[in-house]
Amino acid sequence: MKRITIDHVTRIEGHARxxxxxxDAGQVADTQFHVTxxxxxxxxxxxxxxxEMPSITARICGICPVSHLLASSKACDAIMAVRIPDAAAKLxxxxxxxxxxxxxxxxxxxxxxxxxxxxMDSDPAKxxxxxxxxxxxxxxxxxxxxxKFGQEVIERLAKERIHPSWTVPGGVNAPLDPxxxxxxxxxxxxxxxxxxxxxxLWKKTxxxxxxxxxxxxxxxxxxxxxxxxxxSLRLYDGNLxxxxxxxAVVADQVKPDDYAxxxxxxxxxxSYMKAPYYKPxxxxxxxxxxxxxxxxxxxxxxxxxxxxxxxxxxxxRLGRIVQSGFxxxxxxxxxxxxxxxxxxxxxxxxxxxxxxxxxxxxxxxLEGIGVIEAPRGTLIHHYKVNDxxxxxxxxxxxxxxxxxxxxxxxxxxxxxxxxxxxxxxxxATNRVSAVIRAYDPCLSCxxxxxxxxPMVLQLLGPDGELLDQVS
Amino acid sequence: MTEKVKIRIDGEVIAATAGxxxxxxxxxxxxxxxxxxxxxxxxxxxxxxxxxxxxxxxxRLLPACTTPVQEGLAVTTSSEQLSNYRKMALELxxxxxxxxCAVCVSSGHxxxxxxxxxxxxxxxxxxxxFPKLTVDTTHPRYVLxxxxxxxxxxxxxxxxxxxxxxVWDIAGRGIGSRLVSELQRPWGEATxxxxxxxxxxACPTGAMAEKGWGVEEMTKKKAAVSRLTSMRxxx
Numbered sequence: 001m002k003r004i005t006i007d008h009v010t011r012i013e014g015h016a017r018x019x020x021x022x023x024d025a026g027q028v029a030d031t032q033f034h035v036t037x038x039x040x041x042x043x044x045x046x047x048x049x050x051x052e053m054p055s056i057t058a059r060i061c062g063i064c065p066v067s068h069l070l071a072s073s074k075a076c077d078a079i080m081a082v083r084i085p086d087a088a089a090k091l092x093x094x095x096x097x098x099x100x101x102x103x104x105x106x107x108x109x110x111x112x113x114x115x116x117x118x119x120m121d122s123d124p125a126k127x128x129x130x131x132x133x134x135x136x137x138x139x140x141x142x143x144x145x146x147x148k149f150g151q152e153v154i155e156r157l158a159k160e161r162i163h164p165s166w167t168v169p170g171g172v173n174a175p176l177d178p179x180x181x182x183x184x185x186x187x188x189x190x191x192x193x194x195x196x197x198x199x200x201l202w203k204k205t206x207x208x209x210x211x212x213x214x215x216x217x218x219x220x221x222x223x224x225x226x227x228x229x230x231x232s233l234r235l236y237d238g239n240l241x242x243x244x245x246x247x248a249v250v251a252d253q254v255k256p257d258d259y260a261x262x263x264x265x266x267x268x269x270x271s272y273m274k275a276p277y278y279k280p281x282x283x284x285x286x287x288x289x290x291x292x293x294x295x296x297x298x299x300x301x302x303x304x305x306x307x308x309x310x311x312x313x314x315x316x317r318l319g320r321i322v323q324s325g326f327x328x329x330x331x332x333x334x335x336x337x338x339x340x341x342x343x344x345x346x347x348x349x350x351x352x353x354x355x356x357x358x359x360x361x362x363x364x365x366l367e368g369i370g371v372i373e374a375p376r377g378t379l380i381h382h383y384k385v386n387d388x389x390x391x392x393x394x395x396x397x398x399x400x401x402x403x404x405x406x407x408x409x410x411x412x413x414x415x416x417x418x419x420x421x422x423x424x425x426x427x428a429t430n431r432v433s434a435v436i437r438a439y440d441p442c443l444s445c446x447x448x449x450x451x452x453x454p455m456v457l458q459l460l461g462p463d464g465e466l467l468d469q470v471s
Numbered sequence: 472m473t474e475k476v477k478i479r480i481d482g483e484v485i486a487a488t489a490g491x492x493x494x495x496x497x498x499x500x501x502x503x504x505x506x507x508x509x510x511x512x513x514x515x516x517x518x519x520x521x522x523x524x525x526x527x528x529x530x531r532l533l534p535a536c537t538t539p540v541q542e543g544l545a546v547t548t549s550s551e552q553l554s555n556y557r558k559m560a561l562e563l564x565x566x567x568x569x570x571x572c573a574v575c576v577s578s579g580h581x582x583x584x585x586x587x588x589x590x591x592x593x594x595x596x597x598x599x600x601f602p603k604l605t606v607d608t609t610h611p612r613y614v615l616x617x618x619x620x621x622x623x624x625x626x627x628x629x630x631x632x633x634x635x636x637x638v639w640d641i642a643g644r645g646i647g648s649r650l651v652s653e654l655q656r657p658w659g660e661a662t663x664x665x666x667x668x669x670x671x672x673a674c675p676t677g678a679m680a681e682k683g684w685g686v687e688e689m690t691k692k693k694a695a696v697s698r699l700t701s702m703r704x705x706x
Binding site: 169 | 576606608609614682683685686
């Protein structure tokens with residue numbers, strides 16, 4: 001058995017290593033995806049007052065702190081047993097839309113566009129954001145402008161782009177400034193135009209990737225995401241829906257409080273990332289995916305006109321259930337459009353300027369669960385407290401965790417298709433890394449449980465000797 | 472009749488009253504001397520060592536909060552030596568316990584954090600002690616986080632001298648010293664606590680806070696507590 005290790009995987013959030021094992025004929029026998037950072041959040045929060053959890057858990061991630069802030073605040077709302085004021089719920093969703101736009105822009109433009117627009121086999125020295133500037137300056141400019149817009153929405157609302165303290169248990173701690181609403185409304189059309197331009201560009205570019213579409217995590221799995229009562233896309237609040245590989249709904253309108261009935265978590269011997277699975281199907285068979293691709297498979301519709309039109313075209317091109325992981329990119333752009341449309345709806349709602357934005361209460365439940373759809377997928381925060389409000393137990397299931405089994409299987413599939421022999425070809429290793437990038441994993445988040453993941457690819461021989469290594 | 476004396480602070484001649492401390496005279500005359508354990512309205516204990524000043528003719532540094540003025544005293548409030556010692560004292564406070572400003576309710580309103588910023592502290596030169604400390608959440612309205620306590624004893628003195636309840640004390644010795652309520656009883660079970668919350672308002676850091684506030688949200692009303700003493704003295 002020979003082994004290839006990609007150590008570390010680049011252009012992802014966090015640190016990872018991939019090992020590819022080859023058989024005696026030099027063909028790929030197996031692959032392993034290792035998340036190599038250890039962080040320990042679930043343990044060290046024990047004893048802290050529950051209302052500190054949003055700010056503590058936001059530190060899990062610098063890319064999507066807003067996701068953790070929101071899921072955590074919702075879990076705390078549940079501990080307080082309050083229904084937060086309507087304006088606060090809308091403001092939180094607005095903040096979340098800003099987060100979705102900035103994060104999806106980061107994933108598509110900053111991290112994946114070098115592969116997608118310059119080509120998987122392009123010169124690695126130029127296959128980066130600088131190379132993109134030379135070849136596709138307009139696209140890059142769009143990407144930077146879109147991410148900036150999302151970040152500024154967050155800053156206008158929450159006063160800080162990273163780790164804001166605005167989202168609190170019971171709501172938010174300050175109402176929306178009308179001037180911030182007007183500025184965002186004025187900037188929305190340009191952000192919409194960028195997403196539409198990028199969608200048009202992407203639809204033209206898709207045909208350049210037949211092999212990648214065929215082999216990037218292209219296998220049947222279940223899918224999971226939040227939906228509204230009418231089956232429409234929900235990012236901030238909703239109930240869980242699981243659909244099978246054929247699109248049949250297997251569990252619908254699952255209350256977030258009941259997640260543990262449907263989601264089990266397996267621990268893996270060689271990774272700090274746990275592997276959630278659909279409990280009724282058992283470990284390994286219960287493989288499911290979350291995130292943009294999964295959400296668009298799960299929902300009946302988006303619920304906003306322009307995103308729905310794009311969804312119809314997407315399904316027309318690719319089918320009702322889209323299983324190739326390569327299409328995460330396409331789905332991500334449609335979601336960015338949805339988030340911008342939702343932003344407009346929320347900002348046009350006069351309630352958004354409501355000044356009653358925070359509910360105060362003591363501990364009224366000893367357990368609280370908060371679920372949102374983070375940019376990368378379903379995010380679950382689950383806390384238990386004692387009578388005085390000190391955390392006694394915490395469980396966090398993050399988006400990248402849900403996708404762990406699928407990412408691992410995707411790596412095997414793409415490695416079997418592109419890696420051959422005892423020498424690693426650069427284009428092959430890049431594809432192995434690119435399949436991971438398609439999921440836009442956040443390994444800092446995924447290893448919250450107890451971390452570090454730029455990526456390493458190692459090629460090991462039959463006796464375990466290191467034949468080649470790429471990092 | 473109170474005796475009047477003249478002293479010099481940083482070269483400036485200032486009229487004072489015998490019995491006043493250097494710190495009181497300095498603050499009355501808008502001369503800045505940093506301090507953490509000192510709080511107007513409470514007795515002075517000189518424990519934080521931030522108000523150390525140079526006094527001409529005295530070889531060692533003296534704490535301004537407990538040193539009474541005398542005729543002809545010449546005080547220097549800032550020098551390279553003082554700055555070094557003050558930085559050291561602050562850094563040792565940060566190294567001793569687990570002060571994680573980023574997730575603290577008092578961040579942005581914390582006297583320790585603010586003094587560290589004033590002194591240009593960006594890194595701590597000493598190894599962190601990382602003690603395993605508890606958070607007392609037993610009081611229905613307030614919380615005590617030993618991780619953020621600097622043992623200034625302002626809460627102890629506020630409770631004993633202003634409220635008159637004397638719930639708080641400091642137990643143990645040296646680095647093992649801990650703030651305790653009613654001889655080690657959890658705060659929520661302390662029978663003498665009136666839940667007035669003045670200890671919380673007097674606390675310079677996030678060690679004592681009102682329950683329910685998120686990061687950066689806890690602002691303290693220290694001046695209101697100090698005012699109680701001056702109002703009573705005025706009666």
